[in-house]
Amino acid sequence: MRHIRPALPVLALLLCALPAPAARAAPPAGGQWTAAPASGGGTRPSAEGRPYFYLEGAPGTVLEDTLSLSNPSGAPLTLTLRGAAAYNTADGSLAVRRTPDPWIVLASPEVRIPPHTRADVPFSVTVPAGAQPGDRPAALTAALGGREVDIRLHVRVAGPTLSALTVESVRVDTSRGLIRYALVNRGNTALTPRLAVRADGVFGRALDRAPRLLPVELLPAQRVELTEPWPHPPALDRVDVRLDVTAGGGAHSSATAAASFVPWGAVAGAGLALLGGAAAAVRLVLRRRRASRAGSAETPAPQRESAQTGARQ
Template sequence: MRPIRLVLPVTALLLCALAAPAAAAAPTASGDWTAAPASGGGTRPSSDGRPYFYLEGPPGTVLQDTVSLSNPSGAPLTLRLRGAAAYNATDGGFAVRRTPDPWIALAAPEVKIPPHTRADVPFAVTVPPGAQPGDHPAALVAEAGGREVGVRLQLRVSGPTLSALTVESLRVDKAHGLIRYALVNRGNTTLAPRLALRVDGVFGRALDRPAKALPVELLPGQRVELSEPWAHPPALDRVTVRLDVTADGGAHATAGTSAAFVPWGAVAGAALVVLGGAAAALRLVRRRRRRAGEPVEMPLPERELAQTGARQ
């Protein structure tokens, strides 16, 4: 599925359309329309500028919020809306499903906004009675003219939470100068993992990177493929690679693997030199024996020919 660029998380239901002030800016392209959480909504109300929607409640409840859609252009705008569950793309990016999320109900799936106008659209999230506790990330997606904008919705179902992860498929990719691995979120909360990397070899420590935040938000139940660059590995060594990954809530995982670095080109060249030297030494020994009158072993056909000539 094609990931959709998400500006912010969202959930909404249609409320009203408000005319813009008379001193509005000059008309702009219709692609300048925006979607954002309306002020004062959600489970944790706040002033303007909410970065995303946050809703929390127990199973069986209905939660409500509002999304604001602005049309600063001088032409009417029609926006199509849908709620969608979120997931991690293979590389860790935040993406949303193409199919509507059945938990999210919009007041209107399509909204017509006059020029220089903002429309506030309410929406509701119905948490099923049997919903599992923890985070259920989603987004409210607005689309017009081939452009899609997603506003993130952080939904948490009340109940026990567990932060847990594992590191899998750790390997050294020598051809591309990378250390590859996979992270899997085994808990029910969204994780912001931190990674520490260490590589020890026979000749000492080859790499030591302290813990750093990874550019990924790992959603519950998701697996992502990641890598760390290793531009200058040793030419000759056997190393042990160790990854330590941590996240808030006590999540911690480690993994290790080993790899051997051998300069096969140089080894092959040295072997050819040794073989060439051995062959030259053998030829030299044979020449010296001939000069000293020592018998030189000949192939069988030549021996037989020499014996025949002696009888004659």
């Protein structure tokens, strides 16, 4: 672990010439520069390229590392820099907040890089004395014009860690063929969850998917809304869907939901056929009643002879 003095001094930017290109470089298009962690830095030094920064320290310490910027083009570039906290968007993607993180201090918020040159920019992370143990995801952002490059900064405050998550709000979207659910990180470490799905119906097992790694990094205290495709559910059944989610450190959670699948098109067709048959039967009965009444009205009434007539005869 590397520490620096509590007050970060003003550090000069280190400029190194890049190898000259064989031919004259084209004018910069805003997408030729690069930003990455410098080699050999962080609390886990590595001479090889690092995909992200990793800094770990106890509350009250100040940690340091270096951001490396390169300009291989033939014209000078001026990049703006900031450090900010990272978070999960609603769909689980990682994003960087617009407001600066007070823990992060860069040697300079703006860097001018001459042509064919690399600039190493020191920065520090101050862990407050009362900081809670666990992960504090952040990022350094380099920007020029409309282009931004985010370099992940993983800060861990030393102390006890807890891996815990819950799966919630499970529901089956039968119209879209999806299982919708939410994941919530209840611990203080970033998690990469694994999901297993099973559905049991009246007619047997309708779905059985082995655990698989989700393309999501769930940050502490974050909630994400995810979906699991189910393009071929049963045509007619009532099922109980169970989701099992696990992650490193022993994190585990399960949740269930019930759903009914009914072929409403066939049911509607059968219902229309029944209604049509009933209507035809009613019309037939009414037609017969009208015919019967009409026949009764046309038949003459029988003549009755009075007692007096019979007496005269």
